[in-house]
Amino acid sequence: MPSNLFLHLPDGDADLSSVYESLQRLQAPPSYGVGDVFPEAGELAGLFFGDSGGDDTPAETSLLRTAAEQEFADTGYSPYSFLRDQPITYGGRETFDVQAIRRDFPILHQKVNGKDLIWFDNAATTQKPKQVIDAIRRYYESDNSNIHRAAHTLAARSTDGYEGAREKVRRFINAPSAEDVIFVRGTTEGINLVAQTYGRKFIQSGDEIILSTLDHHANIVPWQQLAKERGAKLLVIPVNDRGEVILEAYESLLSPRTKVVSFAQVNNTFGTVLPAKTMVAMARRYGARVLIDGAQSIPHTPVDVQELDADFFVFSGHKIYAPNGIGVVYGKKELLELIPPWQGGGNMIRDVTFEETTFSAPPHKFEAGTPNVADAIGLGAALDYVSRTGVRCIEKYEHYLTEYAREALGRVDGVRLVGNPRERVSVVSFIIQGMPVPEVGSLLDKEGIALRAGHHCAQPALRALGVEATVRPSFSFYNTTDEIDRLVEAVRRIAARG
C-alpha cells in the first residue's frame, strides 16, 4: 500500500539542511525516498516522503511516523501522514488531516441511494466548505448592499468586501495589481470577454488563432465564432496517444500570422498538465498574445501569472470551492487599458451624455451593472481556505490520490484507462469494455458515487484518443483512498457483468 508522510515546517525559513540530516537518521523503510522540499512562504510548507513504488505496510508507515515525531519533537515541525487517510495530531497542533477537512464540507455527509455519498465530480464542480457558506451568509445577514454608488455604511462594507476579494485573488495568482483582476461569471464568460474585446479589436482577416486539441468547448467555441466573424483561421495543436500536446507541432504552427494562442493549462479529460510557461515563451517569439484557461489548473497547482507571463489568465470560482457564478479574468495592465469595454451600463462609466460616454479605468470598465458581490466574497473565503490548507500540500495529496486510483482501476479486468500523460493531476478517464459509458455512470450513482460519464465538453480531446466518451472520476483534497477503494470495487462488479 503506497503511503506518504509530510512534514509541516513552521515557516518558509526552516533550516532545510538540518531537516534533511534528521530525515537521514530516521532509518525509513527502504521503499521510502525523501522527496521534494517546499520552502514556500506560510505555515504549511511541507516535506514529502515519496513512496517509490514499494509495498509498504501500514505498520511500516506507522513506524516511520513515530520515528519522525521523535526526531522532530523539539523543532516544532509536524509530521503528518496520508496513510489510509488517518489523521495525525502532533504537539496538540492541528495538521493537514483529511478527516478534519471533510468536516468542513457539510454536503459530503449524506447518503445518496442509501450509500455514503462519494463526490468524484470535482472537475465539473467542487463542494463548498462551511467557511465559504458562512462568509456568504454573513454578507447577506449583515452587509448586503449595492457597491460603489451609495454613500452609506452598508455600501462601504460591501465595497470593502468586494474589493477585498479582488485583492485576495491578486495575491493568490500573484498578479501585479488588483486592478488587473476582473470579476466575471466564470471561465466561459471570461474567454468570451477576451475574444469579444481583444479579439474584435485586433484580429483581422487572415490572422491565425492557435488552440489545443485538449481544450474544453469553452475555449473553442468563442474563438471559432470570432474567427468566422473576422475571417481569421483556427489552428489546432495536435496530441500524441498519451494525451499530451506535441510541442514540435505547436512550433510549426506558430508564425507572424499568429495573433492569439489560447489553451487550457490543465486538460479536463485526462488531467494533462500542459507546459504552459514554455508555450507562452514560444508564442512570444512571434509576438502573439496568450490566454491561459485556468479552470482546471487553479484548484490543483500553484499559479503565478507573472511567472507564466500570460497576457490573460481566466478561471471559475466554482472549481476552487467558491460559489457558482463568480470567476476571474486576469489581464496585463497595458492590454486592459488598450481594449474596449465589453458590456455597457452602470458602474463602468466616468461620464455619460447622449452624445458620448467615457469609461472608468480597468477593472471597472469591464464590470458593467451590479456585480456579484456575495459570491466574490465567497471566492475570497475559498482562496483563504485553500491557502491555509497549502496549495503545495493539496497538489501532493491529490497527486497521491490520482496515482492510487490509476493504479487500482488499471488493474481491474475489462477496464481501459484513456490517456496517460506524464504530467497529470486529479483526473482519471476510463472505459469498461462492452459497457456503455452512461450506463456505468448510472450504476455508480446507485452506489452513491457521483462522477462524470460522457464527453466532458471536450469532444475533440476524446476523439483524438479514439473515444466518444469516458467515465471520469476527478479528485479533490477532501477525497480519500477509502472512497477510491469503494469506486474500484464497484467498477470491478460492473466490469464482471459486462
Ligand code: PLP
Ligand atoms: N475550461 C476548462 C478546462 C474546463 O474544465 C471548464 C469546465 O469544466 C471550463 C473551461 C468552463 O468552465 P465554466 O463552465 O465554469 O465557465
